[in-house]
Amino acid sequence: MFDTTSGLRGRTILTGDRPTGALHLGHLAGSLSLRVALQESNAQTVLVADLQALTDNAGQPAKVRSAVREVMLDYLAVGLDPAKTTFALQSGLPALAELTMLYMNLVTVPRLLRNPTIRTETEARGFAGGVPAGFLCYPVSQAADITAFDADLVPAGADQAPLIEQTNEIVEAVNRQAGTRVLRRIDHLAGAAPRLPGIDGLGKMSKSGGNAILLSDPPEEIRRKVMRMFTDPGHLRVEDPGRTEGNVVFALLEAFDPDRGEVERLAEQYRAGGLGDMVLKRRLDGILQELLRPIRERRAALAADPGAIDAVLRTGTELARGRTETVLDRVRDVFGLATRRTRRFDAPVFTALP
Structure with a gap:
């Protein structure tokens, strides 16, 4: 169902999903089976991207909140192992939001509007009255997610290639401003499995389209x-x-x-x-x-034990928080901002404050 992973060892991988509902056969063929294989010989983090889910579900926060546990159940049920894969909740990692804000200063609105993935997804959602700014900036948020974990490999569908490309543009901009390598370039691993069609034959299998066979279906x-x-x-x-x-x-x-x-x-x-x-x-x-x-x-x-599921996500998020804050310190330093590492709160800009 996917490309062989036998040659992939020692990579740092970031992948994940927006929690908008239970996962389906399309996820199993396109990403879940690949992740199970990759966790054996690589450092893999799976991000439950609840903040990004809100970019087009802001009016349904309860839906996103309940879907977090549903997605975690699917992850563990297909064989993703907390001993081999770190699970992290996006909203529990404040460094991601700050990195997004810093990176937004390096990206223009016309560049975001030219992103083919954003154009396609915008049309598919039929936003009335304009595109929410959060959704338009989705590529910047994704760049923050990937770079915050020092990832060098992202397994994703072919349609995600423009987002990986934009992430590397941001990486290059930060490194150029720093005059040295602060962030790593990202390789894109596209699986061989084609996108599964929905059971109605109308487009891809999707939760929102109601044309999917869920992993949890009886x-x-x-x-x-x-x-x-x-x-x-x-x-x-x-x-x-x-x-x-x-x-x-x-x-x-x-x-x-x-x-x-x-x-x-x-x-x-x-x-x-x-x-x-x-x-x-x-x-x-x-x-x-x-x-x-x-x-x-x-x-x-x-x-039957929801507390255990929550504990897996909580433990992984706490571990990820330290990793992401380390990367944030490096990027804050590039922008001349105070960091935990250097404790530059005695710099002139702070001592001059009333």
């Missing part, structure tokens, strides 16, 4: 969603030739069916005619039930 809900999946509207009879392109059932079989040869054989038969949609849907249902059953069971067991 068996009957998985089955119901599979049976509703978009296939080929021109494939009216079993003997009719069918199209596999744009066919959601085949997209998910290609992503999750371990028998690659059988998937290719079924695709050939479907294109030639003589294979019904229900045969494919029953196969996919069986595969997804087997895939999600252990995840769902682990999730239910973890949910």
Whole structure:
């Protein structure tokens, strides 16, 4: 489901999600499985980006707050291990907000407006009356997140490449102003898995689109969603030739069916005619039930002790706070500001204050 990670060792990785709801199959194929593999030989931090979730959910703070624990349950249920991966809550790290403010002085509004990811996401959300300033500055906030952990590798979808590029522009601006390397450049690791389509065939699988199979869905809900999946509207009879392109059932079989040869054989038969949609849907249902059953069971067991989930996030956030403040000190020094490290509060600008 993703690029091999066998050659990746000793990297400092920052990744994460905005908590706006439980995670789904698209996350599993696109990022979660990759993170589980990366944690074995790298220093990985997963950031629960609740502040960034508010950039387009400011009117629904309760939704974001409740989703924090839902996302944490999904993380742990798929195999992310607190002994190997640090989990941190964005709003618990004040250094990130200050770094964002400092970096905003190095980025122009026209540059933010040219960011392809921001343009695409702005159109998708259909902001009425203009784009919230917080959302427009999302790339700057993400740059603060990445650099605050001294990360040098960010696994993310191909659509995130413009955000990584803008992060490196900010890194270069800070280093240029300092005259030395204060921040590290970031490499982008794009997984091989394509973005999964929604069950309705209309765009990508997403929580907000209501077209996703959640990792926490019960068996009957998985089955119901599979049976509703978009296939080929021109494939009216079993003997009719069918199209596999744009066919959601085949997209998910290609992503999750371990028998690659059988998937290719079924695709050939479907294109030639003589294979019904229900045969494919029953196969996919069986595969997804087997895939999600252990995840769902682990999730239910973890949910029985919410205090333990909160403790994992609290411990990781406290650890991350020290790391991020160290980086903030370096950046504050570049801007001529007082730091914890140098304790420059006896500088003239302070002694002259009344």
